[in-house]
Amino acid sequence: MAKGDPGGTTRSRRAAPRSKKGAAGDPELVQLLTPEGERIDSATGPDGTEYRVDFTDEEYRGLYRDLVLVRKLDAEATALQRQGELGLWASLLGQEAAQVGSGRALRAQDMAFPTYREHGVLYCRGIDPIMPLGLFRGVDQGGWDPNEFKFNMYTIVIGAQTLHATGYAMGITMDGKVGTDDGEAAIAYFGDGATSQGDVNEAFVWASVFNAPLVFFCQNNQYAISEPLERQTRVPLYQRAAGFGFPGVRVDGNDVLASYAVTRTALDNARHGQGPSLIEAYTYRMGAHTTSDDPTRYRIASEVESWQAKDPIIRVRAFLEKQQIADATFFAEVDEQARRESVHLRERVLSMPDPEPVTMFDNVYPNGSPLLDEQRAQFNSYMESFEGSAH
Amino acid sequence: MATETLTLGKALNTGLRRALETDPKVIIMGEDVGKLGGVFRITDGLQKDFGDQRVIDTPLAESGIIGTAVGLAIRGYRPVCEIQFDGFVYPAYDQIVSQVAKMHYRSGGRLSIPMVIRIPFGGGIGAVEHHSESPEAYFAHTAGLKVVTCSNPQDAYVMIQQAIASDDPIVFLEPKRRYWEKGQVDLDAPLSDAYPLHSARVVRPGTDVTLLAYGPMVRTCLEAATAAAEDGRELEVIDLRSLSPLDLAAAYESVKRTGRAVVVHEAPSNIGLGAELAARITEECFYSLESPVLRVTGFDTPYPAARVEEEYLPDLDRVLDAVDRTFGW
Ligand SMILES: Cc1ncc(C[n+]2csc(CCOP(=O)(O)OP(=O)(O)O)c2C)c(N)n1
Numbered sequence: 001m002a003k004g005d006p007g008g009t010t011r012s013r014r015a016a017p018r019s020k021k022g023a024a025g026d027p028e029l030v031q032l033l034t035p036e037g038e039r040i041d042s043a044t045g046p047d048g049t050e051y052r053v054d055f056t057d058e059e060y061r062g063l064y065r066d067l068v069l070v071r072k073l074d075a076e077a078t079a080l081q082r083q084g085e086l087g088l089w090a091s092l093l094g095q096e097a098a099q100v101g102s103g104r105a106l107r108a109q110d111m112a113f114p115t116y117r118e119h120g121v122l123y124c125r126g127i128d129p130i131m132p133l134g135l136f137r138g139v140d141q142g143g144w145d146p147n148e149f150k151f152n153m154y155t156i157v158i159g160a161q162t163l164h165a166t167g168y169a170m171g172i173t174m175d176g177k178v179g180t181d182d183g184e185a186a187i188a189y190f191g192d193g194a195t196s197q198g199d200v201n202e203a204f205v206w207a208s209v210f211n212a213p214l215v216f217f218c219q220n221n222q223y224a225i226s227e228p229l230e231r232q233t234r235v236p237l238y239q240r241a242a243g244f245g246f247p248g249v250r251v252d253g254n255d256v257l258a259s260y261a262v263t264r265t266a267l268d269n270a271r272h273g274q275g276p277s278l279i280e281a282y283t284y285r286m287g288a289h290t291t292s293d294d295p296t297r298y299r300i301a302s303e304v305e306s307w308q309a310k311d312p313i314i315r316v317r318a319f320l321e322k323q324q325i326a327d328a329t330f331f332a333e334v335d336e337q338a339r340r341e342s343v344h345l346r347e348r349v350l351s352m353p354d355p356e357p358v359t360m361f362d363n364v365y366p367n368g369s370p371l372l373d374e375q376r377a378q379f380n381s382y383m384e385s386f387e388g389s390a391h
Numbered sequence: 392m393a394t395e396t397l398t399l400g401k402a403l404n405t406g407l408r409r410a411l412e413t414d415p416k417v418i419i420m421g422e423d424v425g426k427l428g429g430v431f432r433i434t435d436g437l438q439k440d441f442g443d444q445r446v447i448d449t450p451l452a453e454s455g456i457i458g459t460a461v462g463l464a465i466r467g468y469r470p471v472c473e474i475q476f477d478g479f480v481y482p483a484y485d486q487i488v489s490q491v492a493k494m495h496y497r498s499g500g501r502l503s504i505p506m507v508i509r510i511p512f513g514g515g516i517g518a519v520e521h522h523s524e525s526p527e528a529y530f531a532h533t534a535g536l537k538v539v540t541c542s543n544p545q546d547a548y549v550m551i552q553q554a555i556a557s558d559d560p561i562v563f564l565e566p567k568r569r570y571w572e573k574g575q576v577d578l579d580a581p582l583s584d585a586y587p588l589h590s591a592r593v594v595r596p597g598t599d600v601t602l603l604a605y606g607p608m609v610r611t612c613l614e615a616a617t618a619a620a621e622d623g624r625e626l627e628v629i630d631l632r633s634l635s636p637l638d639l640a641a642a643y644e645s646v647k648r649t650g651r652a653v654v655v656h657e658a659p660s661n662i663g664l665g666a667e668l669a670a671r672i673t674e675e676c677f678y679s680l681e682s683p684v685l686r687v688t689g690f691d692t693p694y695p696a697a698r699v700e701e702e703y704l705p706d707l708d709r710v711l712d713a714v715d716r717t718f719g720w
Contacts, residue, residue, distance in 0.1 A: 163458025171466030
């Protein structure tokens with residue numbers, strides 16, 4: 001079993017007395033690429049499942065490219081917020097591997113239900129990265145088509161989407177789309193804080209009793225705004241799955257290979273009719289919760305530094321260099337692509353037009369409402385009353 | 392014409408059955424809706440005939456019922472969710488208000504949530520606490536939801552099918568104290584033409600005062616009108632049927648003729664449907680009004696112990712008293 005901490009042994013600490021840190025932080029995680037860039041051939045999950053990946057050089061380079069692009073676009077969005085171009089931004093910095101690994105493990109037919117931070121998964125689903133910026137800029141409410149891209153809307157209310165994913169997955173079963181290789185699965189993203197929500201626990205119950213083809217993907221980034229993991233749980237989150245009757249596994253969320261392997265296996269199990277599972281991607285949010293947050297109030301620099309050493313991109317690069325899968329030209333080319341795409345993103349954000357005010361009355365009801373029609377008409381004539389008047 | 396005498400509950404059951412037959416995407420879900428047929432037996436026999444994939448006994452989790460139904464709706468199903476009692480809808484309130492109601496808007500019209508949330512509501516059955524509430528204003532206040540309620544078996548049969556066929560998410564309030572009341576039901580009644588889902592209906596024409604009511608209070612108002620007629624007053628009774636949107640045109644038309652209006656509902660008065668109606672009627676019918684719009688409602692207390700609910704609930708006398716007062720101006 002691969003251990004995240006150097007010197008990890010097979011000794012179980014589950015029976016150990018509860019320390020302040022509790023058992024919640026024990027790193028019993030599946031890892032296929034160490035922070036130093038060493039490949040681990042295979043890793044075993046708590047239920048004995050073997051995880052391995054077998055990528056071509058091209059695929060390894062592709063994952064690296066994804067990680068770098070996603071980080072760069074995220075940084076650009078953070079900068080745009082700082083310059084007043086976005087109302088808010090929830091950065092994924094530090095969580096790229098969990099998102100790209102799981103996002104690339106999705107097949108075309110799988111449906112994802114994200115929170116507000118899943119820009120990396122969104123990117124993997126082939127959605128224009130400008131889409132979430134419209135939401136955070138306030139010009140729209142997220143402009144992509146959930147059905148076309150099989151990536152639902154961002155969900156701000158913590159945990160609500162886990163139930164939507166469960167219902168959707170039940171629908172997959174009702175449609176008879178499980179049991180084969182081209183079967184469908186759903187994946188629900190949420191954070192460590194969300195595991196305290198009733199909805200998430202209800203989703204666990206429902207998914208379990210209906211054997212829903214669903215993967216619960218928890219990015220444990222150690223904090224819910226300011227509250228540390230210990231305020232949400234006293235047991236490792238992945239272990240909760242057992243109580244609901246499905247497997248749980250903790251993966252090194254900063255390891256894109258392991259995140260991919262674990263998610264691909266869980267999705268394939270789901271699509272083959274083996275029901276739900278919980279993945280706890282053990283990771284760290286390197287930046288602020290959102291741009292409104294000041295993380296120095298609740299966490300110490302040394303903790304951040306210790307996680308810097310586990311950076312998800314540096315380790316892939318070290319691996320690619322060591323194995324001579326990529327050379328300096330390739331890395332320079334990826335950096336240049338990222339730079340170009342972020343410049344392009346910036347230009348497009350700055351030219352995003354504000355919506356026409358009257359559009360606020362659109363799409364409240366599929367069938368419309370006379371009350372709303374009346375208000376829209378009143379609003380229109382009120383606005384028209386200003387026309388031609390001196391500004 | 393296939394006309395049968397049915398209770399309101401059985402009419403709902405028959406309407407649900409019809410909806411399940413008509414559209415294979417319709418599914419019913421809720422606590423005890425399967426084998427038991429629901430605690431009020433509204434889904435009686437449906438699981439037996441349509442199977443446990445179409446009529447689903449859910450875990451005991453209201454947010455889960457609504458939240459998973461959202462996902463099913465995104466997947467293309469038309470979930471009809473039963474909330475067992477009015478007082479138990481609150482655990483699902485977040486999903487209803489923040490998710491069901493807003494999904495269409497937030498997705499820019501790309502997603503629809505064609506869901507019906509059935510809630511037995513109101514008092515008058517001598518129940519224990521949390522079993523007799525009137526939460527309609529919470530939902531009617533929420534943009535993106537539509538709220539309807541039936542008052543008789545014919546409407547129950549037609550409206551439940553109309554609600555299920557609608558792409559709008561609809562809170563469907565069932566007047567539980569009227570479940571056992573019988574009436575004629577035309578089983579071939581057309582779903583769209585005669586009475587669109589969001590229309591009010593004059594259930595007793597009159598010339599002197601307009602009574603505006605819905606759900607369980609319609610019958611109370613009809614009784615009041617009968618009593619008033621003996622005193623020579625002709626009360627017009629309007630069954631609003633739709634609480635959001637309100638069929639205001641029907642209300643205005645009537646009040647402009649009668650010059651007097653009384654709104655009657657079981658829910659507390661504070662910030663309730665009656666306040667909305669009074670405000671709108673005042674704006675629109677100001678020069679026709681002979682007196683202020685009055686309200687007869689439950690009190691602004693939690694629903695009281697069953698032994699005093701007779702005093703809490705608007706009854707014939709309180710309605711007639713309000714009618715008298717409209718003549719006092
Ligand atoms: C129901 C609800 N309560 C509170 C909030 C405010 N809020 C936004 S994000 C957040 C923390 C979420 O933490 P976690 O689930 O760990 O996800 P993370 O942001 O770390 O990815 C809180 C409290 C919310 N959005 N929804």
